[in-house]
Amino acid sequence: xxxxxxxxxxxxxxxxxxxxxxxxxxxxxxxxxxxxxxxxxxxxxxxxxxxxxxxxxxxxxxxxxxxxxxxxxxxxxxxxxxxxxxxxxxxxxxxxxxxxxxxxxxxxxxxxxxxxxxxxxxxxxxxxxxxxxxxxxxxxxxxxxxxxxxxxxxxxxxxxxxxxxxxxxxxxxxxxxxxxxxxxxxxxxxxxxxxxxxxxxxxxxxxxxxxxxxxxxxxxxxxxxxxxxxxxxxxxxxxxxxxxxxxxxxxxxxxxxxxxxxxxxxxxxxxxxxxxxxxxxxxxxxxxxxxxxxxxxxxxxxxxxxxxxxxxxxxxxxxxxxxxxxxxxxxxxxxxxxxxxxxxxxxxxxxxxxxxx
Numbered sequence: 504x505x506x507x508x509x510x511x512x513x514x515x516x517x518x519x520x521x522x523x524x525x526x527x528x529x530x531x532x533x534x535x536x537x538x539x540x541x542x543x544x545x546x547x548x549x550x551x552x553x554x555x556x557x558x559x560x561x562x563x564x565x566x567x568x569x570x571x572x573x574x575x576x577x578x579x580x581x582x583x584x585x586x587x588x589x590x591x592x593x594x595x596x597x598x599x600x601x602x603x604x605x606x607x608x609x610x611x612x613x614x615x616x617x618x619x620x621x622x623x624x625x626x627x628x629x630x631x632x633x634x635x636x637x638x639x640x641x642x643x644x645x646x647x648x649x650x651x652x653x654x655x656x657x658x659x660x661x662x663x664x665x666x667x668x669x670x671x672x673x674x675x676x677x678x679x680x681x682x683x684x685x686x687x688x689x690x691x692x693x694x695x696x697x698x699x700x701x702x703x704x705x706x707x708x709x710x711x712x713x714x715x716x717x718x719x720x721x722x723x724x725x726x727x728x729x730x731x732x733x734x735x736x737x738x739x740x741x742x743x744x745x746x747x748x749x750x751x752x753x754x755x756x757x758x759x760x761x762x763x764x765x766x767x768x769x770x771x772x773x774x775x776x777x778x779x780x781x782x783x784x785x786x787x788x789x790x791x792x793x794x795x796x797x798x799x800x801x802x803x804x805x806x807x808x809x810x811x812x813x814x815x816x817x818x819x820x821x822x823x824x825x826x827x828x829x830x831x832x833x834x835x836x837x838x839x840x841x842x843x844x845x846x847x848x849x850x851x852x853x854x855x856x857x858x859x860x
Contacts, residue, residue: 505684505685506684506685507682507683507684507685508682508683508685509680509681509682509683510647510680510681510683511538511647511677511678511679511680512608512644512647512650512672512676512677512678512679512680512681513535513536513537513538513539513542513608513677513678514538514539514542515647515648515650515651515683516539516580516606516644516650516651516654516670516672516677517538517539517542517543517546518542518546518651518685519650519651519652519653519654519655520543520578520604520654520658521543521546521547521550521552522651522654522655522685523576523654523655523657523658523659524576524658524694525547525552525576525577525578525604525654525658526551526552526553526570526575526576526577526694527552527553527555527566527567527570527575527576527577527578528540528543528547528552528553528554528555528577528578528579528580529554529555529556529557529562529563529564529566529567529570529577529579530543530555530556530557530563530579530580530581531556531557531558531559531560531562531563531581531585532556533560533581533582533584533585533610534582534610534618535582535608535610535618535620535674535677535678536580536581536582536606536607536608536677538677538678539580539606539608539677540554540556540580544556553570559588560581560585560586560588560589561588561589561591561592563579563581563589564579564588564589564591564592564593564596564605565592565595566579567579567592567596567603567605568592568595568596568599568601568603571596571601571602571603572599572601572700572701572712573700573701573702574694574697574700574701574702575694576602576604576658576662576694577603577604578603578604578605578606578658579603579604579605579606580605580606580607580608581605581606581607581608582607582608582609582610582674583607583609583610583611583612583616583621583623583624583627584610584612584614584615584616586605586607586624586627586632587627587632589605590627590632590633591633591634592633593605593631593632593633593639593667594631594633594634594635594637594714595633595714596667597631597633597635597637597638597639597666597667597714597729598635598637598714599712599713599714600665600666600699601665601667601712602658602661602662602664602665602666602667602668603661603667603668604654604657604658604661604667604668604669604670605639605667605668605669605670606669606670606672607624607627607628607669607670607671607672608672608673608674608676608677609621609622609623609624609671609672609673609674610673610674611623611841611842611843612624612842616842617842617843618674619674619842619843620673620674620675620676620760620816620843620845621673621674621816621817621841621842621843622673622758622759622760622761622815622816622817622820622821623816623817623818623820623841624671625671625787625815625817625820625821626820628641628669628671628787628788629641629787629788629790629824635726636726636729636730637729638666638733638736638788639666639667639668639669639788640657640660640661640664640666640667640668640669640736640740640786640788640789641668641669641671641786641787641788642656642657642668642669642670642671642785642786642787643670643671643672643758643759643784643785643786643787644670644672644676644759644785645676645758645759645760645762645763645783645785646676646681646763647676647679647680647681647682647683648681648682648683648684650670650672650676651683651685653670653785654670657670660740662694662695662697664732664735664736665699666732666736671759671787672759673759673760673816675760675845676759676760698710699712736789737789740786740789741786741789741790741791741792741793742784742785742786742791743782743783743784743785743786743791743794744762744781744782744783744785745780745781745782745783745794746766746769746780746781746783747769747773747778747779747780747781748780748781748782748794748798750778750780751778751779751780751809752777752778752779752808752809752810752858752859753777753778753779753780753809753810753811753812753855753858753859754779754780754781754782754798754809754810754811754812755768755769755779755780755781755782755811755812755813755814755851755855756781756782756783756784756811756812756813756814756821756825757781757783757813757814757815758783758784758785758787758821760816760845761814761815761816761845761846762781762783764814764845764846764847764848764851765781765783765814765851766781766783767848767851768848768849768851768852768855769781769851769855771848771852772852772855772856777855777856777859778859779855779859782794782795782811784821787821787824790824790827790828791828792824792827792828795811795825795828795829796828796830798833799829799830799832799833800832808833809833809834810833810834810835810836810858811825811829811833811834811835811836812836812837812838812851812854812855812858813825813835813836813837813838813839814838814839814846814851814854815837815838815839815846816839816840816841816844816845816846817839817841818839818841819837819839822835822837836854836858838850838851838854
């Protein structure tokens with residue numbers, strides 16, 4: 504039997520992780536994600552898991568490395584500056600092919616910035632802020648319900664591909680409260696069997712978890728295997744929501760909180776007879792390129808009749824992925840603010856109205 508409660512986005516992500524079978528959480532306080540470690544401190548012991556407030560972000564990500572290597576579903580969370588400190592550990596997770604979930608509730612930057620919402624960590628997440636040729640799966644919820652629902656998917660994809668998965672939210676989504684339909688507590692998903700994990704080897708050959716390849720050529724061969732895995736992820740795991748795409752002259756492209764504002768603007772534009780649509784990427788990596796290709800390629804020809812308007816709480820980071828997906832076949836415009844600034848519904852309506860005469 505389901506349960507309907509009023510809860511914040513941060514708490515929804517925490518409870519979603521517990522329902523997904525997260526057995527280990529290590530974190531460190533930073534606004535605007537502090538409700539996640541606070542919630543986990545209370546709920547993890549109830550669910551039979553382990554909560555640790557680490558002495559630093561560096562310690563937290565490396566504790567997650569150890570827990571994941573032992574075969575349990577492990578998670579950490581932070582905001583921009585803390586995620587920056589975790590980048591070396593995230594690269595090590597990718598290099599050792601260890602699954603983990605990292606939640607980033609974005610705040611204003613660069614530097615210490617402020618505690619206002621932002622989407623300016625897009626490059627950090629989708630371009631993999633640590634060293635080496637690796638990728639993280641990146642999921643972007645747009646509601647409290649989706650923040651809860653995407654957590655099991657993040658753990659499942661992390662385990663399936665033995666890769667870190669990032670859930671990218673922002674301060675608005677983390678702090679807002681909405682009704683949430685949850686599954687019954689304590690009916691926790693079990694972590695799948697992981698034959699590669701370091702669980703003791705009395706009855707099996709020893710397992711090795713590492714990201715260090717010293718012999719010439721070994722690391723390049725391993726990197727080629729990683730690229731093959733990333734190609735499979737790109738082919739199979741891209742997700743998006745599309746609204747009013749088939750007749751649209753202007754298609755808004757937005758994710759997370761900005762997608763909610765863009766959707767509201769789009770609906771008002773449709774009421775005025777202006778043909779607006781919306782693409783909301785749910786996976787930021789892999790980016791849903793195929794929907795842009797479908798909309799801009801007609802047989803062997805292409806059209807420039809569609810205009811894509813990218814709306815972000817940044818100065819145009821996702822614009823690059825939209826331009827790559829469109830590949831010159833349509834015009835791409837941008838509307839955005841950063842440093843805590845949020846484009847409004849009226850900003851969206853005015854921008855689209857200028858593009859549709």
